[in-house]
Amino acid sequence: MTGRRPRAAPLVRPQWAVSIALALTVIGFVGYAQWNGSPDRSQFATSVQQVLARQVTDLEKEQEGLRAQIVEADTEVHQIQAASTTSSSALAELNRQLGVARLAVGLTDLSGPGVVIEIADSNRTVPDGDNPGNYIVLVDDVRDIVAALWASGAEGIAINGERLVATSSIYGVGESILVNTAFLSPRFRIEAIGPDGLLDRFTANPAFVGRVARRIDVFGLEFATAPADNLRLPAFVGNTRFRWAVPVEAVP
């Protein structure tokens, strides 16, 4: 007896089911990558780090408060000096000299034509085996840009609103950057006031061409420049009083 086997019903695979299966596969991969890409998460959450991070945040808040108080006190000093220019010619001359000196050393807001330069981390995916550090803005990049700007005739420079003066350092802590002890994050906006042709001289300057221009090209660091007709750089806010250095010359 040869019984006919009942014919199996054709497998129903509606299109949406296939789409969901594909999507779930993608979720699986992305979820794995997300999990695997954060191996240091537990490390970040250690209590020591949390305590240190809190301390940093507190110190930054304290710094913000101190800087605001310095601005307030400086403004009062300037107002007194400005008011006194009408009372005595000797004092008026002295306070005029003070205004000139403040402008020259970066203690006055400066306005004028110049350039704006922005640099930020690369948006490219870091290829396997490559160093991720190549794809982020390093402290050397910012220093090179600043060096090229000074060498090109800049009269004043500010990085994310931090005015550079004779005591300013641009310092790297890990992958972060400190300017005048302020903790700055990318994107870095570097504004410089200077004479005509500043941008052309900057882009041709060896300090720019030598390292950072190559890194922009090779690793795709985000980079943009633009001339500006009227920039305004804030005055330096910080301690201008020396503890160790004593002026030798007396002011007449």
Next chain:
Amino acid sequence: MRGHAARISLFAVALLIGLLGVGQLRSQARPTQVSSLSAQDLSTLIETLTRGNRELRTGLADTREQLREYRIAGSQGQSAIDVSREDLRRISAFGGLAAVEGQGIVLNINGELDAIALNDLINELRNAGAEAIAVDAIRVTAHSVAVQGPLALQIDGVNISRRFVLRAIGSPDGLTAAIQRPGGIISQLKLVVRATIDLFPAESVGLPATEQSLAPTVGRPAEG
């Protein structure tokens, strides 16, 4: 009915992909938040910020003292002139417009230092708290930067020979420790340049005023 369920499922799946995708992108982004720095970096940051805040407090106290002196002096007379004169001395010294002297360190450098190395060294001294710096007889100002000239290294347009002296005023102990620390600037430079760098603390270092005009030519005081 089944089509409706499918649409909802697809929407839910797409939403999940979106959320995971954003999370992945964010986790690949640079750790610029304080909470994502390493313990070592955080410690360095705390040290730097603490030092900076201490300086700011000192500066604030001095400015308030100056205000008090102005108020006592009134808006005219010899006392007010003295306060303004002192302010001018301080600002001129700060920016490099006046000669200064004080304790510090002297670095005798002999060899092939390139522009990047010299700029890094100056930057490191500033970060370590140097209040004033000079390369040979050239006072370093905000504008000063080492560049490779046609014949030699230059600062402010002046040639620097293979053998030169870098002088800095500041805490001799603090500057020495920062410059000579393991992995510090001198260790790094020794790997990339052929030069000898000898450091000496000094009881008195004299630095000249800059010979450059620092007055802006196109920049002007911002109003308002």
